[in-house]
Structure formats: C-alpha cells, structure tokens
Amino acid sequence: MSEQKFKVGIIGAGSRGILSFGKTIATRNDAQVAALCDPNQVRMEFAARELGFKPNFYTSVEAMIAAEKLDAVVITSPDFCHEANAVAALSNGVNVLIDKPLAITVKGCQNIIRAAEKAGKSIMMGFNLRHHAVLKKLKKLISEGALGRVFLIENREFYNGGRTYMSRWNRLYAKSGGLWIHKGSHDFDIFNWLLDFPKPVKVSAFAGIDVLNPEHIPFAVKPDVPVGPTCHQCAYKEICPDVYKIDDIQNSPWSDRAVDSDGYSKDLCMYTSDKDTHDNGIAIVEYENGAKASHLECFITPMSDRLYTVVGDRGQAEVSLEKRTIIIRPRWSQEVITHHIPEIEGGHGGADPLLIDAFFKVLKGEEKNSSTTEHGMWSTAIGQAAEISRREERTVRVAELFQ
Ligand SMILES: NC(=O)c1ccc[n+]([C@@H]2O[C@H](COP(=O)([O-])OP(=O)(O)OC[C@H]3O[C@@H](n4cnc5c(N)ncnc54)[C@H](O)[C@@H]3O)[C@@H](O)[C@H]2O)c1
Known part of the structure; x- marks a missing residue:
C-alpha cells in the first residue's frame, strides 16, 4: 500500500x-x-x-x-x-x-x-538542537540521574560564522528581536529542556558591539575610499580578513537582481552596517526552582563550538558539541566517564533531518509533539527579557512580559 x-x-x-x-x-x-x-x-x-x-x-x-x-x-x-x-x-x-x-x-x-x-x-x-545526538545523550544521562538534581548550567557559544549576523536582516532588532532571541533562543530552550521546564523568573544580560564596528576596521582606510557598503562592492575586499564571499553572487539568490526587488543584501559590511544588536554578550537566568543558567555568545572568534557545564548534586557534566564529548564527573569519586557520541549525517550535527522526521511522525500520530509553542514562548521570553535587561541595564522579571 x-x-x-x-x-x-x-x-x-x-x-x-x-x-x-x-x-x-x-x-x-x-x-x-x-x-x-x-x-x-x-x-x-x-x-x-x-x-x-x-x-x-x-x-x-x-x-x-x-x-x-x-x-x-x-x-x-x-x-x-x-x-x-x-x-x-x-x-x-x-x-x-x-x-x-x-x-x-x-x-x-x-x-x-x-x-x-x-x-x-x-x-x-x-528546536533542532534538541535533536543533536550529543544533547540527546546529555538529556538521557540527566533523566537517568547521572548528575542528580541539576541546579546550575553554564553554556558558551563561540561562533565564527556569527559575524555575518551583522551583515543581513538579523542585525536589526525590529527584524530578529535582537540576537538574544534570534540566536540565544536555541540555548535558552536547551536550559528549559534540560531542567524539565521550570518557569524562568529573572534575567540579567550584558552585551555590546565591541569589535564589529567602524572603530575596529582591521585594515587602513584611505580617506577618499569608503568601506563597503557590501563585501562584493567593497574597495578593500582583497585585504579585509573578514570579507564574506558569496560564490558567484550575481548567479545566486543574493544577486543585485534579487536585492533590487526587496533591498535585502546578505553581505553588508559587518563593520559599517547599521545594526542594533550585539557581537558578544552574557545572559543569566534564574528559575522558579532556584536553578541558575548562564549563556555567553561570542561572534568574534577563530573557532566554533557550543560548550556546556551542567552541575547537579550528584555530579557534573562537561559537554562539547564540536568534539562530540560528554565528560561526567561523579561528585564523590575521582572516576571520570567520557562519552564519545558518533557523527551523524545531516545539517547541524545531524539534528535537522531528525527534527523533520519528528514533525512527520507527529502529523501521522506516531509521536507526541515534544517541542511545543509553549516551549517556544518561554525561550522567547528569556531572550526578550535579556534584550530589555541589556538595554535598560537592570534585572528583568519575566512576569513583566506577560502583563
Ligand atoms: N534552527 C536553526 O539552526 C536555524 C539556522 C538559521 C536560521 N534559522 C531560522 O530560519 C529562518 C530563516 O533564516 P535564514 O537564515 O534561512 O534566512 P534567509 O534570509 O536566508 O531566508 C529568508 C527568506 O524569507 C524571505 N522572506 C522575507 N519576508 C518574508 C515574508 N514576509 N514571508 C515569507 N518569506 C519572506 C526572504 O525573501 C528570504 O528568501 C529564521 O527564522 C531563522 O531564525 C534557524
């Protein structure tokens, strides 16, 4: 059939x-x-x-x-x-x-x-990160009690490719909600998921554009030769170490012909573009059960990795998505258990095809939807609170967003 x-x-x-x-x-x-x-x-x-x-x-x-x-x-x-x-x-x-x-x-x-x-x-x-084999294994280990009651999570994302967030629509708060929402919502959802969804209560964040701005252009600019506005038009494209090259751009979805119809360029100069988001920052969340989590994101870095430290009252886990390792240190022992998680084919460490598969299983009634709109709302809530916190320089109570 x-x-x-x-x-x-x-x-x-x-x-x-x-x-x-x-x-x-x-x-x-x-x-x-x-x-x-x-x-x-x-x-x-x-x-x-x-x-x-x-x-x-x-x-x-x-x-x-x-x-x-x-x-x-x-x-x-x-x-x-x-x-x-x-x-x-x-x-x-x-x-x-x-x-x-x-x-x-x-x-x-x-x-x-x-x-x-x-x-x-x-x-x-x-939420494709939830389908990443390393994080799935971490979630399983936590569910099995390997760390006991988790009360602290630290996460750092170093993302070399994130420089391009200054080059396209996500550089603007009005279009992306800022990078705490556009990018951080992944990690805030992972916190919520690993902790089994306690309500986030308070958020503090600090962030800025500390490098990818006109004051830090990494080459000598001649007074009569402007930088940008896009990489492919820029007079300095051969010497800029951050040039973003789109292969055969005029024969791509990002060609001048495509830009003519909606003004959306993908390779605006990351130093001189108009932007109101950040190139690095730290956000801290406190939950109703007292658990705390911090998320650092940095887009000026020669390497890319997502690193997590998860601490419970029975042990601690150190995780690298890039190395595909989870190191477990039980609290009252010198034993160190290292899990190596094999590579899986597909985008985002094999997570994308699994996400799509889960969606069709939900449509067929074979699986319950485990990534709900409620979950989406809570990760946006933390991101929105972080954005308000960094702009208004105060700790934000998440309840404010629901008034
Ligand atoms: N889960 C992940 O790992 C991940 C990674 C990258 C992007 N994203 C998300 O995917 C989405 C797309 O990001 P992208 O990097 O592919 O962007 P993109 O710029 O490559 O593509 C966006 C497309 O949407 C079109 N568009 C603009 N306005 C529209 C409208 N009103 N209705 C329909 N289409 C419209 C644009 O013309 C463009 O073709 C975003 O929500 C982004 O946050 C998720």
Missing part, C-alpha cells in the same frame, strides 16, 4: 527553507514540497534550481493556502514575520513546523498559541 504523501509549502525560500528543510523533505517518501511562498520571485527561482524541481510559487501565504490543498507549511521566513505567517497558516487550517524563534515577542507567541488552539492544528517548534 502506498504511503500518504504530505503536501508541504515552504514559507521563506532562503537558506534554511531550501537547504535545510526543502532539500531534506524532497528526499522523503511521505512528503513533497508542493509550493514555495516568498515575496522575492528571484529567490524562489533559485530555490527551485537548488531543489531540482519547480514547486508552485506564491508571494502571499493566503494565496498559497487557498490554491493548494496543503497538509503543512514550514515557516523559515525572517523572525519578525513568523507571527503573521503562522497565524495565517493556522487560521486556514494548516499544520505548521516553525523554525526558532516562535516569534520575537511574548505577545506574538501568545497570538500564535491562540490561533493554534482555535484551529486545533499541530504546530511544532524547530
């Missing part, structure tokens, strides 16, 4: 929509990418070329849903339009897989939650 083939539409036909989701869904026997929705026609044409087939193109979610009998949509549009796109899809009776963050404010998350409840449709968060 042939398997049901879910008809899927992708909202936001950019990098994540096509390279992570579209291409993976296209390999499945139980799903097809039937339609793309993106205000940028040029980018949809490139998306179809990348996919190797041409789904139907739409520039509005409503038009796509009216014309196609979709079972689900994947939302990979920029963060600021997650709310409108999710509400439009849910109100028209379509299931949703939405990449993090759920929305860029708690209020936006609440609007999505209400729309999902009203429609009675599945909506799953794209």
Whole structure:
C-alpha cells in the first residue's frame, strides 16, 4: 500500500527553507514540497534550481493556502514575520513546523498559541538542537540521574560564522528581536529542556558591539575610499580578513537582481552596517526552582563550538558539541566517564533531518509533539527579557512580559 504523501509549502525560500528543510523533505517518501511562498520571485527561482524541481510559487501565504490543498507549511521566513505567517497558516487550517524563534515577542507567541488552539492544528517548534545526538545523550544521562538534581548550567557559544549576523536582516532588532532571541533562543530552550521546564523568573544580560564596528576596521582606510557598503562592492575586499564571499553572487539568490526587488543584501559590511544588536554578550537566568543558567555568545572568534557545564548534586557534566564529548564527573569519586557520541549525517550535527522526521511522525500520530509553542514562548521570553535587561541595564522579571 502506498504511503500518504504530505503536501508541504515552504514559507521563506532562503537558506534554511531550501537547504535545510526543502532539500531534506524532497528526499522523503511521505512528503513533497508542493509550493514555495516568498515575496522575492528571484529567490524562489533559485530555490527551485537548488531543489531540482519547480514547486508552485506564491508571494502571499493566503494565496498559497487557498490554491493548494496543503497538509503543512514550514515557516523559515525572517523572525519578525513568523507571527503573521503562522497565524495565517493556522487560521486556514494548516499544520505548521516553525523554525526558532516562535516569534520575537511574548505577545506574538501568545497570538500564535491562540490561533493554534482555535484551529486545533499541530504546530511544532524547530528546536533542532534538541535533536543533536550529543544533547540527546546529555538529556538521557540527566533523566537517568547521572548528575542528580541539576541546579546550575553554564553554556558558551563561540561562533565564527556569527559575524555575518551583522551583515543581513538579523542585525536589526525590529527584524530578529535582537540576537538574544534570534540566536540565544536555541540555548535558552536547551536550559528549559534540560531542567524539565521550570518557569524562568529573572534575567540579567550584558552585551555590546565591541569589535564589529567602524572603530575596529582591521585594515587602513584611505580617506577618499569608503568601506563597503557590501563585501562584493567593497574597495578593500582583497585585504579585509573578514570579507564574506558569496560564490558567484550575481548567479545566486543574493544577486543585485534579487536585492533590487526587496533591498535585502546578505553581505553588508559587518563593520559599517547599521545594526542594533550585539557581537558578544552574557545572559543569566534564574528559575522558579532556584536553578541558575548562564549563556555567553561570542561572534568574534577563530573557532566554533557550543560548550556546556551542567552541575547537579550528584555530579557534573562537561559537554562539547564540536568534539562530540560528554565528560561526567561523579561528585564523590575521582572516576571520570567520557562519552564519545558518533557523527551523524545531516545539517547541524545531524539534528535537522531528525527534527523533520519528528514533525512527520507527529502529523501521522506516531509521536507526541515534544517541542511545543509553549516551549517556544518561554525561550522567547528569556531572550526578550535579556534584550530589555541589556538595554535598560537592570534585572528583568519575566512576569513583566506577560502583563
Ligand atoms: N534552527 C536553526 O539552526 C536555524 C539556522 C538559521 C536560521 N534559522 C531560522 O530560519 C529562518 C530563516 O533564516 P535564514 O537564515 O534561512 O534566512 P534567509 O534570509 O536566508 O531566508 C529568508 C527568506 O524569507 C524571505 N522572506 C522575507 N519576508 C518574508 C515574508 N514576509 N514571508 C515569507 N518569506 C519572506 C526572504 O525573501 C528570504 O528568501 C529564521 O527564522 C531563522 O531564525 C534557524
């Protein structure tokens, strides 16, 4: 008997929509990418070329849903339009897989939650880190009691590629909610998940643009030769150590032709671009059960890794996603247990295909949705509180966001 083939539409036909989701869904026997929705026609044409087939193109979610009998949509549009796109899809009776963050404010998350409840449709968060084999193993070890009661988590993310957050839409608070939401929401969700979802109560954060600004351009600038505005146009592109080179840019979704239609450049100069987010920072969270967690993110670094230290009353774990190791140190023993977690194929350390697989299992009723909109809301809440904290230089009570 042939398997049901879910008809899927992708909202936001950019990098994540096509390279992570579209291409993976296209390999499945139980799903097809039937339609793309993106205000940028040029980018949809490139998306179809990348996919190797041409789904139907739409520039509005409503038009796509009216014309196609979709079972689900994947939302990979920029963060600021997650709310409108999710509400439009849910109100028209379509299931949703939405990449993090759920929305860029708690209020936006609440609007999505209400729309999902009203429609009675599945909506799953794209928290792919939860599907990372190293973090899955860590969660299992904690659930089995290897650390006892966890009361402290420390996480540091060093991300070389994060420099490009200064080069495109996520550099703007209005479009991404700031990097505590755009980027930190991953890690805040991991804290919530590892701790079994106590409510976050207080957040303090410090962050700034300390390096990727005009004062720290790493080469001599001639008075009559301006820097930027994009890497591909920049007079200094051959000497800038941070040049962001997009292969064959004029024959890519980021070409001048694509930019002409919506003004979205992907390679703005990371030193001179207008931006109101941060290139490094630290956020601290306190939970209702007294647990505490800190998240450091730094995008000026020669290496990339996500490192966690998780401390419980029976032991401590040190984790590296890059080395794929978990070192457990039991509290009253000199024994050290090192777990090496094998590589898995696929984006984000093998997490992306597993996330997509989990979504289709939820649609088929084979699995319960374990990444809910509530979870999405709590990670956004910590990110939003962190952003307010760093701007207003005060500790923020998360309850403020729900008033
Ligand atoms: N989970 C992860 O690891 C991960 C990694 C990267 C990005 N993301 C998330 O994926 C989403 C997309 O990020 P990206 O890096 O692929 O961005 P991108 O810029 O590569 O692609 C975004 C696409 O959305 C389109 N778009 C703009 N406005 C739209 C609208 N109103 N409706 C529909 N489409 C619209 C743009 O034209 C573009 O093609 C974001 O929400 C981001 O936070 C998640």
